Amino acid sequence: xxxxxxxxxxxxxxxxxxxxxxxxxxxxxxxxxxxxxxxxxxxxxxxxxxxxxxxxxxxxxxxxxxxxxxxxxxxxxxxxxxxxxxxxxxxxxxxxxxxxxxxxxxxxxxxxxxxxxxxxxxxxxxxxxxxxxxxxxxxxxxxxxxxxxxxxxxxxxxxxxxxxxxxxxxxxxxxxxxxxxxxxxxxxxxxxxxxxxxxxxxxxxxxxxxxxxxxxxxxxxxxxxxxxxxxxxxxxxxxxxxxxxxxxxxxxxxxxxxxxxxxxxxxxxxxxxxxxxxxxxxxxxxxxxxxxxxxxxxxxxxxxxxxxxxxxxxxxxxxxxxxxxxxxxxxxxxxxxxxxxxxxxxxxxxxxxxxxxxxxxxxxxxxxxxxxxxxxxxxxxxxxxxxxxxxxxxxxxxxxxxxxxxxxxxxxxxxxxxxxxxxxxxxxxxxxxxxxxxxxxxxxxxxxxxxxxxxxxxxxxxxxxxxxxxxxxxxxxxxxxxxxxxxxxxxxxxxxxxxxxxxxxxxxxxxxxxxxxxxxxxxxxxxxxxxxxxxxxxxxxxxxxxxxxxxxxxxxxxxxxxxxxxxxxxxxxxxxxxxxxxxxxxxxxxxxxxxxxxxxxxxxxxxxxxxxxxxxxxxxxxxxxxxxxxxxxxxxxxxxxxxxxxxxxxxxxxxxxxxxxxxxxxxxxxxxxxxxxxxxxxxxxxxxxxxxxxxxxxxxxxxxxxxxxxxxxxxxxxxxxxxxxxxxxxxxxxxxxxxxxxxxxxxxxxxxxxxxxxxxxxxxxxxxxxxxxxxxxxxxxxxxxxxxxxxxxxxxxxxxxxxxxxxxxxxxxxxxxxxxxxxxxxxxxxxxxxxxxxxxxxxxxxxxxxxxxxxxxxxxxxxxxxxxxxxxxxxxxxxxxxx
Numbered sequence: 084x085x086x087x088x089x090x091x092x093x094x095x096x097x098x099x100x101x102x103x104x105x106x107x108x109x110x111x112x113x114x115x116x117x118x119x120x121x122x123x124x125x126x127x128x129x130x131x132x133x134x135x136x137x138x139x140x141x142x143x144x145x146x147x148x149x150x151x152x153x154x155x156x157x158x159x160x161x162x163x164x165x166x167x168x169x170x171x172x173x174x175x176x177x178x179x180x181x182x183x184x185x186x187x188x189x190x191x192x193x194x195x196x197x198x199x200x201x202x203x204x205x206x207x208x209x210x211x212x213x214x215x216x217x218x219x220x221x222x223x224x225x226x227x228x229x230x231x232x233x234x235x236x237x238x239x240x241x242x243x244x245x246x247x248x249x250x251x252x253x254x255x256x257x258x259x260x261x262x263x264x265x266x267x268x269x270x271x272x273x274x275x276x277x278x279x280x281x282x283x284x285x286x287x288x289x290x291x292x293x294x295x296x297x298x299x300x301x302x303x304x305x306x307x308x309x310x311x312x313x314x315x316x317x318x319x320x321x322x323x324x325x326x327x328x329x330x331x332x333x334x335x336x337x338x339x340x341x342x343x344x345x346x347x348x349x350x351x352x353x354x355x356x357x358x359x360x361x362x363x364x365x366x367x368x369x370x371x372x373x374x375x376x377x378x379x380x381x382x383x384x385x386x387x388x389x390x391x392x393x394x395x396x397x398x399x400x401x402x403x404x405x406x407x408x409x410x411x412x413x414x415x416x417x418x419x420x421x422x423x424x425x426x427x428x429x430x431x432x433x434x435x436x437x438x439x440x441x442x443x444x445x446x447x448x449x450x451x452x453x454x455x456x457x458x459x460x461x462x463x464x465x466x467x468x469x470x471x472x473x474x475x476x477x478x479x480x481x482x483x484x485x486x487x488x489x490x491x492x493x494x495x496x497x498x499x500x501x502x503x504x505x506x507x508x509x510x511x512x513x514x515x516x517x518x519x520x521x522x523x524x525x526x527x528x529x530x531x532x533x534x535x536x537x538x539x540x541x542x543x544x545x546x547x548x549x550x551x552x553x554x555x556x557x558x559x560x561x562x563x564x565x566x567x568x569x570x571x572x573x574x575x576x577x578x579x580x581x582x583x584x585x586x587x588x589x590x591x592x593x594x595x596x597x598x599x600x601x602x603x604x605x606x607x608x609x610x611x612x613x614x615x616x617x618x619x620x621x622x623x624x625x626x627x628x629x630x631x632x633x634x635x636x637x638x639x640x641x642x643x644x645x646x647x648x649x650x651x652x653x654x655x656x657x658x659x660x661x662x663x664x665x666x667x668x669x670x671x672x673x674x675x676x677x678x679x680x681x682x683x684x685x686x687x688x689x690x691x692x693x694x695x696x697x698x699x700x701x702x703x704x705x706x707x708x709x710x711x712x713x714x715x716x717x718x719x720x721x722x723x724x725x726x727x728x729x730x731x732x733x734x735x736x737x738x739x740x741x742x743x744x745x746x747x748x749x750x751x752x753x754x755x756x757x758x759x760x761x762x763x764x765x766x767x768x769x770x771x772x773x774x775x776x777x778x779x780x781x782x783x784x785x786x787x788x789x790x791x792x793x794x795x796x797x798x799x800x801x802x803x804x805x806x807x808x809x810x811x812x813x814x815x816x817x818x819x820x821x822x823x824x825x826x827x828x829x830x831x832x833x834x835x836x837x838x839x840x841x842x843x844x845x846x847x848x849x850x851x852x853x854x855x856x857x858x859x860x861x862x863x864x865x866x867x868x869x870x871x872x873x874x875x876x877x878x879x880x881x882x883x884x885x886x887x888x889x890x891x892x893x894x895x896x897x898x899x900x901x902x903x904x905x906x907x908x909x910x911x912x913x914x915x916x917x918x919x920x921x922x923x924x925x926x927x928x929x930x931x932x933x934x935x936x937x938x939x940x941x942x943x944x945x946x947x948x949x950x951x952x953x954x955x956x957x958x959x960x961x962x963x964x965x966x
Contacts, residue, residue, distance in 0.1 A: 088761030121662025209628030304406030343545020364451030558622030
């Protein structure tokens, strides 16, 4: 029978949709398994073949788990807010919702065509009012939470103790105190601003050359009023929570590095002539005697105040230049060091020596206090800076028996390892750590600082407050009103959702204000007492909707609550989360932070959202380049005799593997693959290309290979002449049960390529034998169906079954058929393997010896010699010693 996939596949997709085959029930009596894909941003380009890789993997596991008796939650939705739709709106005047909905419709069509077993009744879209109502509600919970350092948890702001001295100052002081404790706050913030896109860019969106990754235009530093979230309060919890998660170690390490925990001390330096103390953070307080200057970041709040009048113009110019550089560019060790002297000095507390205060862009505000004590003898960046500006270099760690020691001691060479303390004592201050080791030196210095209230031991985190607003239209509006008397209030729950207003223009203002500032009628409000207010014009970043979508999938149509608590308790945590490694840090970190806040407030029952994480590898495509490395679009390439040539110039080209891109025209559309080979072939090839977590190139010949397998399977298993009744052939039965066991093990361990190999081996044996029983044919349909569900259903129906096999029990393995009844021994003579012999496992040693020695192949090595020993290691080897 012809394998007509173009008829088979739509038939079963329509059946699944009509019968809601994959609708998830909340049957709490069954064991649950929550499988989640990182949901996509619905771009206008639609899916390429890289997208379905992870989706197919989770679909295979979902189908298998259903057959194993699990209640499976396997949902899909769209992370649909974002800049591309807004930029398109600016260019064309088309409302972003129209563009977004069109793109979602296309994505849904493509996903359904692949035969993925999602529960479409649970589909969510972050731009839907019924969804972002609850995003706004979660923001309110975060705003109304403070972090209790003693309990290490978030608590309702209503439980915040107000010190008596604050109460004595009146309501305004109380309001300020409360605002400083909220997890969400509104303040001036240094941000990257792209003048082309008219929006704030996150740090990760700024390239090393200081340009915006979205448009390529340079970004600048700008001070804007922003919403920020105090995620560093949860830094320790976020670190500790990683320990019990089944995540790739590389992802855990990236999160740990982003959080950046370090231990050290905060130290106060008295600023001469100001009556202020400049606080620095250092992991090496023991090196204070080597501090010969200080540096504050260009963005430091005291930059102007510290600078003496004669230096102000020079400092302003320097700060303006520094604002044009990216953080990575500023901290690059290879870059030439730049800076400007403020004209002011601070006092080194350990020796009372005045040291100059500089402003330099190699110091950032996000780490520590935005100010450092510079120890040029023992830090490479400080050393380069000191050399550039002729600042004294004092060695305080003697390297002892190291080549170049004299250069180090004289300050002509930087020494970054440890050594014995020298030049680290002061009679005036009473501190002396000369001769101590590193641990003792740090401890003694901190104790000395704390006794004199000059500093204290501190744990520091590199992670900064989360900049949580964008100057865009197409995002979740903040449920916030700024009143004319300075009060900030949030909408009541009954007033949510706050919808976006209709606009004629979507371009942000020149001053950095969001397009929402143009919505006059929406923007201005008046309370019942006549007080005037203004709605927040920033919108939430795209991260907001993706921070919690996994929770809404649990109960997506609930209009009265974010979700039913009983359903959350049953389904959480997510058992398996699959997505790209590009989300290893930010999305996962932000989601974990939101989840921990909700856990502290008793809204969710688990401290972590995602128990197991798996990153699929990227699917690449062939591309072409000239001898000079210039890339050539695929439509300008022709193949001749296994070589590749430029159609226009005739030059021979090199074939390379690269990321799929529209510019190279090497994007493979799944629609085209499905049209030529079918969805089951697409699914099988994506899983057969190699291990799921590896990068691999797309090759159409590979699709043809799996298509041929499906074609052969269809032809054999639909031919009634090949299906018999009665007892199955022993070899077929044995291989079948080995295949059942192998496929189940591989699915559980996400080793889909080897599972498919096992299915191919069985198919070949069945065809070779020429006949199988109906029971075997039905079993094959079941174990094939997670990978090729359309063909699996078609075969199942061919055998007289009128219901889907989606919930048929996974076949049980007959252990007796897996038992080996013989073993093939390698036979060695004097330690060298000469041939192999297969003998029954229950054969006595004496019989094995007779059988092997009588084998004609053994006579060649025995002839003319004496057998001195016959050594048998059961199920390992036979060694015969002759002489």
